[in-house]
Amino acid sequence: MARELSVQNKVAFDISELVLGLECGGSDPTSGIAGNPSVGAASDKLIQLGGTSILSETTELIGAEHLVAARCVTKEMGDKLTAMVKRIEDKSKLYGVDLRGTQPKPGNIAGGLTTIEEKSLGCIHKAGQSPVIGVLEYSEAVDPEKHGLYFMDTPGEDIDSITGMVAGGAQIILFTTGRGTPTGSPVAPVIKVTGNPETYAKMTDNIDINAGRVITEGKTPQDIGAEMFDKMVAVANGELTKAEVLGHKEFGIYRIGDTF
Numbered sequence: 001m002a003r004e005l006s007v008q009n010k011v012a013f014d015i016s017e018l019v020l021g022l023e024c025g026g027s028d029p030t031s032g033i034a035g036n037p038s039v040g041a042a043s044d045k046l047i048q049l050g051g052t053s054i055l056s057e058t059t060e061l062i063g064a065e066h067l068v069a070a071r072c073v074t075k076e077m078g079d080k081l082t083a084m085v086k087r088i089e090d091k092s093k094l095y096g097v098d099l100r101g102t103q104p105k106p107g108n109i110a111g112g113l114t115t116i117e118e119k120s121l122g123c124i125h126k127a128g129q130s131p132v133i134g135v136l137e138y139s140e141a142v143d144p145e146k147h148g149l150y151f152m153d154t155p156g157e158d159i160d161s162i163t164g165m166v167a168g169g170a171q172i173i174l175f176t177t178g179r180g181t182p183t184g185s186p187v188a189p190v191i192k193v194t195g196n197p198e199t200y201a202k203m204t205d206n207i208d209i210n211a212g213r214v215i216t217e218g219k220t221p222q223d224i225g226a227e228m229f230d231k232m233v234a235v236a237n238g239e240l241t242k243a244e245v246l247g248h249k250e251f252g253i254y255r256i257g258d259t260f
Contacts, residue, residue: 010238016050016147018236021170021188022126023056025158028178028196029112032122034214034221035176035195040128041225042174042232043149047130052147054136054165055127058088059099059156063117064124068151072132080135084153108179126176127151138254139167158183160254162190172232182206184248189241191231208242 022039024031043053061068065085069078092099099116113119133148142150152168154161158181162173166187173190175183180199184190194200197212209228213219235241 019052019169019171021054021165021173024176026177026179026181030195031178034211035193036125037221038211038224039126039174041222042228044128045229050147054150054152056152056154056161057156058084058153060123064120077135139164142169155254159250159252183250184243186249186251189235190243191241206242
């Protein structure tokens with residue numbers, strides 16, 4: 001496949017052919033204040049131009065799932081999304097784990113998040129304001145004839161979640177991190193974003209966009225979202241992300257069944 005790819009010539013395609021994966025990891029309050037709303041603005045712009053975005057991480061909806069379900073274009077779709085959240089909670093309880101009682105994680109708490117609802121409300125900002133037109137199982141492909149915002153049932157584990165979205169058709173990932181998660185992918189470019197100015201200062205070699213300027217410079221999420229959109233276009237045209245330059249190629253597959 002690599003040999004075949006090496007002899008292919010680049011051809012122009014419309015922005016509506018782009019499928020964007022939305023991910024967050026190592027969240028802190030700046031994720032919900034600056035990073036994720038800026039990603040939401042970029043996602044909305046892509047969708048307005050006919051493109052597609054995938055919101056992921058089922059566990060990151062807990063406590064806010066009703067808000068995303070209300071944005072689904074049909075009640076049946078909203079019920080399916082809500083059932084996915086219940087399914088993963090019920091499965092965790094079989095193993096003696098209460099997801100609502102174990103979140104936020106220690107790193108999130110150290111960053112300043114207080115409840116799972118607060119974390120989830122920040123997470124869903126990545127979806128912008130667009131309606132949800134499809135609800136997908138893990139790695140299920142988006143409909144090439146239906147462009148817009150999808151939700152995919154993926155785990156909160158960043159690398160496994162990214163793999164699922166890429167398998168479903170995502171060609172570029174927008175990854176927000178308040179605390180500073182050094183993650184890439186061997187399959188799709190990962191554009192790293194932080195809403196925390198201190199994290200950006202410490203990780204400028206790894207993070208592409210400083211959305212913390214919403215806090216320090218009075219920029220709006222729409223301002224940063226427009227910058228992100230331009231970065232997405234540049235990456236689609238071949239510009240390397242910082243994760244690619246550093247050689248980050250993390251990969252994992254969500255195990256959806258038991259192993260005996």
